[in-house]
Amino acid sequence: MIDFHTHPLLVQEVVGGDEAMIHATRDVFMIRNRLQPLDTFLLELDVCGVQRAVVMPVDATTAKGTKIWSNEQIARLCSMSDRFIGFASVDPHNPRAAEQLEHDVKTLGLRGLKLSPSLQEFRANDRAKAYPIYEAATALGIPVLVHCGMTWAPRSKSASPMDMEDVAFDFPKLNLVIAHFGWPWVHETAMLLLKYENLFADLSCLYFDAPWEFMRGIFGGRLPLTLIERSLRTKIVFGSDYPRVEIKNMVRAVKELGLSDGALEMIFNKNARYLLGEAEASYK
Amino acid sequence: MIIKTVMLTVQSRREQELINITPEVERIVAETGVKEGLVNVLTMHTSSGVLVTEGLPCLEEDVVNHLSRLCPSEGNYLHRRYLDIDGRIGFNADAHLKSVLGGISCFFPISAGKLVKGGRQTIYFAEYDGPLSREVAVQVLGE
Numbered sequence: 001m002i003d004f005h006t007h008p009l010l011v012q013e014v015v016g017g018d019e020a021m022i023h024a025t026r027d028v029f030m031i032r033n034r035l036q037p038l039d040t041f042l043l044e045l046d047v048c049g050v051q052r053a054v055v056m057p058v059d060a061t062t063a064k065g066t067k068i069w070s071n072e073q074i075a076r077l078c079s080m081s082d083r084f085i086g087f088a089s090v091d092p093h094n095p096r097a098a099e100q101l102e103h104d105v106k107t108l109g110l111r112g113l114k115l116s117p118s119l120q121e122f123r124a125n126d127r128a129k130a131y132p133i134y135e136a137a138t139a140l141g142i143p144v145l146v147h148c149g150m151t152w153a154p155r156s157k158s159a160s161p162m163d164m165e166d167v168a169f170d171f172p173k174l175n176l177v178i179a180h181f182g183w184p185w186v187h188e189t190a191m192l193l194l195k196y197e198n199l200f201a202d203l204s205c206l207y208f209d210a211p212w213e214f215m216r217g218i219f220g221g222r223l224p225l226t227l228i229e230r231s232l233r234t235k236i237v238f239g240s241d242y243p244r245v246e247i248k249n250m251v252r253a254v255k256e257l258g259l260s261d262g263a264l265e266m267i268f269n270k271n272a273r274y275l276l277g278e279a280e281a282s283y284k
Numbered sequence: 285m286i287i288k289t290v291m292l293t294v295q296s297r298r299e300q301e302l303i304n305i306t307p308e309v310e311r312i313v314a315e316t317g318v319k320e321g322l323v324n325v326l327t328m329h330t331s332s333g334v335l336v337t338e339g340l341p342c343l344e345e346d347v348v349n350h351l352s353r354l355c356p357s358e359g360n361y362l363h364r365r366y367l368d369i370d371g372r373i374g375f376n377a378d379a380h381l382k383s384v385l386g387g388i389s390c391f392f393p394i395s396a397g398k399l400v401k402g403g404r405q406t407i408y409f410a411e412y413d414g415p416l417s418r419e420v421a422v423q424v425l426g427e
Contacts, residue, residue, distance in 0.1 A: 030371035037416050043297050043415035152371070209364050210357075210375045244372045248299060 002272040003045070003053040003247055004240025005145070005179060005204040007031070008084070009069065013038045014077050021073075024066040028119075029058070030152050031243060038080060045083065046241065048251040053242070054085045054272075056114040056145070062093035063121035071115065073106035087112040087145065092122040092129040098136035105140050111276055113137050116147035118159040124148075125166035136169060138174045143200075143275040145177040149185055150207050161189045168196035175275055177237065180205040186218055190227060191237045200275065201232075202239030203254060203267070211245060211253035218256050233263040234282040237272045288316045289423045290377045291328075296414035300352070302335075302344040303409045305420065309392075310399060312422045319399070321426015326389040328421060331379035331413040333386040339406030351412070355381040379412035386410055394426055 008014070009025040012035040026032050045053060055077060057069035071088045078226040088110040090097040104110055113133070117124045124130060124146050137144050148161040161182035168176055175198050182189035183205040192199050206214050219228055228236065240250040253265065266282045273279035288313045294303055305325070313323050327334045327427055337343055361377030362369060393400040 026371075032369060032371045037295065037374065040415055040417050043295075046297075047299055047415060111334060206373055208373065210361075212358075213364070249375065 001048075001050045001052075001238065001251070001268040002028075002085075003050050003240050003242065004177070004237040004272050005202045006012065006053045006055055006242040006247070007057075007068070007244075008032070008041060008055045008074075008077055010036045010243050011038050011041060011077060012036060012072055013080065014047040014069075020066065021069070024064075024068045026068055027062065028064050028230065029068045030205055033243060038077075040104070041242075042081060042083065044247050050070070050247055052083045052085055053247075054087055054112065054239075056087040057089045057155055058114060058116050058119055059089040059091040060116070060120050061091045063119065068119075071104040071108055071110060079151055080110065086110045087114045089114045089116075090133060092120055092126070092133060097129075098132040101133060101136045102109075105142060110142075112142045113144045114147075115144065115164070116151075116153075116159075118147065118151040118153040121158070122166075123158055124163040130167070131170070138171055141277065143175040143177060145179055145202070147180065148178045148182040149180045149205065152182055161185050161192060164199065165192055165196070168192065168199045170283060172198055174198060175200065177202055177275065179239065180241070181218070181236075183207065183218070186222055190232065193232050200235050200237060200271065202237045204239035204241035204245070204250070206241070206245050206250070211249045212256050215253040215257060225258060228257075229259055229263050233266045234271060236267050237275065238268045247258050259284070285425070285427055286316055286318050286321070287423070287425050288312075288318075290422060292420040292422050294409045294411075294418045294420055296409075296411035296416055296418060298411070299414050299415065300328050300348045302347060302425055303411065304339060304406055305409045306339070306407045309407055309422055313394055313399060314397065316424045316426075317397075318394055318409055318424050318426035321394045321424065323394055323399065324389060324391045324421075324423045324425075325407060326421045326423075327383075327409065328419040329416075330383055330388075331376050332388075332418055333383045333410035333412065334389050334420065335386050335408050335410055336390050336405050336406065344408070347410070351386055352378075354378075354385060373382040376413045382410070382412040384417040394424070
């Protein structure tokens, strides 16, 4: 099993006493739990049977004056355990962002790109700022995961999954992941997943109630479970948004939805491996 | 009069478990040199506990299982909402309630430099929301 959406913000061995990192975590990303040893992250994976986790930074240098972990720090964490899959982030306001992405992917071994339009203060379909980055990602053959939907940052409008339609259409060879299933725009997300072969979504959405209650309210609630089972099981990857949510609780929530074993295998494993270039697509 | 406070780090490895910390508490007491006095043991976390029971694996499971029956994770808890203080949703009300029921501290007298306790009494750190790295305050008072 692979968790396709984590932020390793609390790992003591990397954060140490770095005040800038602590500020970025507590005051910009708004995670205020105490630091934990790396072992806690690995044990968190163990208790719910997850083998590997995608670990992501956000480069909000222009918008917030900070990186919520740099690409180098992500690479350093990945060097501590082969269970981590490092993604890069670049600042879309930086005219050299595309070059930086190419450099960091090639030299640091990072395997995807994370962008957060609301936190980084840009629009995902901004042709001047974002499209050169997508062109670089297409050439590198890496997936791009974009924060969509509910955000604790201001200007939620910039996190609408509908912005992703332009990107999916204009970059048909680029695999894109709508993070958090775009909640609350879950119908829009489902529509886009049905429509574009290169669009995927992760399940890391939880904004109230227990994970299993929230998940049931969407899948089998607002969206019929048959939509997932029959049409979207090839387009969804598991994600927890750890440490905002414990991985164990999100795994349980997804497993309790009532999906078939085949669909769960795709969501927990196969689709993520496809996006990472490790497996063929579930089917087209 | 000696007053010595030591923070003991405990790494839980499971979602719920009892971890025997008696040897660590005894070591801390011995290192203070206190011959007559008392020791207080207090968890620093509200989703964990400190409790004393007989040191048997079966009882360790019974304690966790019984608290889980009293405080099921599926319960209808008001705590399941966004908590600004943490930047996340609170959905571990069951862990907090287990902490309330199971207790968060214990104390033992010290005499002749050793804990005065029953032969079967074991001091446990109780994890209700692991795995996590936790801290337990151990304070020794005496002379």
